[in-house]
Amino acid sequence: MAKNDEHITLGHGSGGQLTHDLIERMLLPRFDNPALHPLEDSALLPGRLAFTTDSFVVSPLFFPGGDIGKLAVCGTVNDLAVAGARPRWISCGLIIEEGFARVDLETILDSMADTAREVGAQIVTGDTKVVEHGSADGLFINTAGVGERYEMYEPSAPRPGDAILVSGPVGDHEAAIFHAREQVARRLHVTSDCAALWPLVEAMMQHAVHIRTMHDPTRGGLATVLCETAQRAGCSFEIDEAAVPVRHEVEGLCELVGFDPLYMACEGRLVAVVAADAAEAILATMRDHPLGEEAATIGRVLDEAKGACYLKTAVGGSRVLRMLAAQQLPRIC
Amino acid sequence: MAKNDEHITLGHGSGGQLTHDLIERMLLPRFDNPALHPLEDSALLPGRLAFTTDSFVVSPLFFPGGDIGKLAVCGTVNDLAVAGARPRWISCGLIIEEGFARVDLETILDSMADTAREVGAQIVTGDTKVVEHGSADGLFINTAGVGERYEMYEPSAPRPGDAILVSGPVGDHEAAIFHAREQVARRLHVTSDCAALWPLVEAMMQHAVHIRTMHDPTRGGLATVLCETAQRAGCSFEIDEAAVPVRHEVEGLCELVGFDPLYMACEGRLVAVVAADAAEAILATMRDHPLGEEAATIGRVLDEAKGACYLKTAVGGSRVLRMLAAQQLPRIC
Numbered sequence A, B: 001m002a003k004n005d006e007h008i009t010l011g012h013g014s015g016g017q018l019t020h021d022l023i024e025r026m027l028l029p030r031f032d033n034p035a036l037h038p039l040e041d042s043a044l045l046p047g048r049l050a051f052t053t054d055s056f057v058v059s060p061l062f063f064p065g066g067d068i069g070k071l072a073v074c075g076t077v078n079d080l081a082v083a084g085a086r087p088r089w090i091s092c093g094l095i096i097e098e099g100f101a102r103v104d105l106e107t108i109l110d111s112m113a114d115t116a117r118e119v120g121a122q123i124v125t126g127d128t129k130v131v132e133h134g135s136a137d138g139l140f141i142n143t144a145g146v147g148e149r150y151e152m153y154e155p156s157a158p159r160p161g162d163a164i165l166v167s168g169p170v171g172d173h174e175a176a177i178f179h180a181r182e183q184v185a186r187r188l189h190v191t192s193d194c195a196a197l198w199p200l201v202e203a204m205m206q207h208a209v210h211i212r213t214m215h216d217p218t219r220g221g222l223a224t225v226l227c228e229t230a231q232r233a234g235c236s237f238e239i240d241e242a243a244v245p246v247r248h249e250v251e252g253l254c255e256l257v258g259f260d261p262l263y264m265a266c267e268g269r270l271v272a273v274v275a276a277d278a279a280e281a282i283l284a285t286m287r288d289h290p291l292g293e294e295a296a297t298i299g300r301v302l303d304e305a306k307g308a309c310y311l312k313t314a315v316g317g318s319r320v321l322r323m324l325a326a327q328q329l330p331r332i333c
Helices: A017-031 A068-081 A102-118 A172-182 A198-210 A221-233 A248-257 A276-287 B017-031 B068-081 B102-118 B172-182 B198-210 B221-233 B248-257 B276-287
Strands: A043-045 A049-056 A085-097 A122-131 A139-149 A163-166 A211-215 A237-240 A271-274 A296-301 A309-312 A318-320 B043-045 B049-056 B085-097 B122-131 B139-149 B163-166 B211-215 B237-240 B271-274 B296-301 B309-312 B318-320
Touching (some): A017 B102, A017 B122, A043 B085, A049 B122, A068 A139, A122 B017, A163 A276, A198 A211, A221 A237, A271 A276, B198 B211, B211 B221, B221 B237
Parallel strands (some): B237 B309
Antiparallel strands (some): A043 A049, A211 A271, B163 B271, B309 B318
């Protein structure tokens, strides 16, 4: 084994290629079972339930548009939502560094409670651990969630001609975290898109039979989630770069620091593959909802079984998209 | 607010009085709902499901009798088991410090997989985060679990005359962790009792209608869990100190360092309140099982509504037991 394979690196937590490798090589062979195998955001359990978990280590804990508490509930709600599941029951596992300010914890717990309440979910079980000063960085939160899957929605393989939709501009969350940390430009205002997507998904469920898959492009960004979806389904996607909505401020920040918005994490967006003849109606439903006002059609499914994802670039070329190769920014969620 | 109330301390993670206060003052007012309110080890969901979570920050990661992986699965399995629930689906949330040895992670994941397999549970969903060197201490694991509650078991209030049983000697886990850290005496051999209790509970379920409550005495130990149970049920317990099984080695270590075995964490024991006329049969069933060979009757429920827990001491006196007041030892699980 090569020297650099002997230790876990920040890249293993990037959500990109190295995370993918760690799951494929270390986790799947040990834990493999029918519910885990699809490696989707949620495991599908009998009784039309969905079950998911996420740990949150975001730094800083408070950022424009949210805090770790809001993020922790949104993350788990969104993993359930993209499985077509109404979020019902959420757990709250706190790992707190000794000396953490009580008032900050209270603000964060308020965010968790408010966010859960907004989507009709309940925080029903929890656990609190405290570690010595220096053994953790402030606060880490784990949430797991159980949701009830919408009856008419059954994820299915994308088909040639299907449309690919995104619910809004990409990269806002990662840009907000980066800017909160680095203060790159004094006059730049970027706000995280951090939001609980269930209300949008619930509206979209009137078109459930026409929706093939939904995913939330978090770590690794839109490009990584599209590559994973294409690869798992064994079909190829074509994405029109000019059609991908990116906020002016995010584009500016990306140009300044050399990031690619296609790889920047969102925390309140979803990407859906839908039947071509229903695409317009689904897009209209999304745009009618506050969480999908800036939704757009960004590409289509090709008649090719390679599992590749092609990007038609803004300047008229075409290139193959890959999963995020290394870490763009650690601890974005 | 007093100065020492402004920050979170190690005591807030002790599982004792301060943890209790944090839950009562900070968490319950924000999250209160019917499923959370009983504050049991698992939330009881519709469809006879149980749902629970625990984070694990044990130090050291490897100890006599187990490692953090085994502990993480046992902890969640046991919270489900004492709710009378068969563990079915488990989540695995990893927070890894950059530079963690891959081979250690593999060993720990093997432990998780083996322990889950032994009780017929599946690890169906997970998440991996990596933080910079120095931002966490090696590895933290969160597990959440969903189980199916045994049909005939419905927890109920203890009644005067009920017997209190414990499934084996108390304090082994905390003693093993302490000794692994401090190496107090060269010739001392203490091994954690870390075990997944579902097989024992499944055997006990033949007596389900005679079992009032079950709990696992982890952080805070036997005394804390008895105080909590008595307080919530509004009935008083009398515990016979001489009847509480404690291993010779654990007693020796406690004498050496001034610990009280009644407050030392177990990770493979349960305490049950059962109907008096079924107590002998239930004890026999427990003793017939490898996980309950050293089970014992340790006390009874009194005809008093104070919610107190009295200890008949080995020397013939009597005193009131309280929840663990401060931290006995941090990061035991």
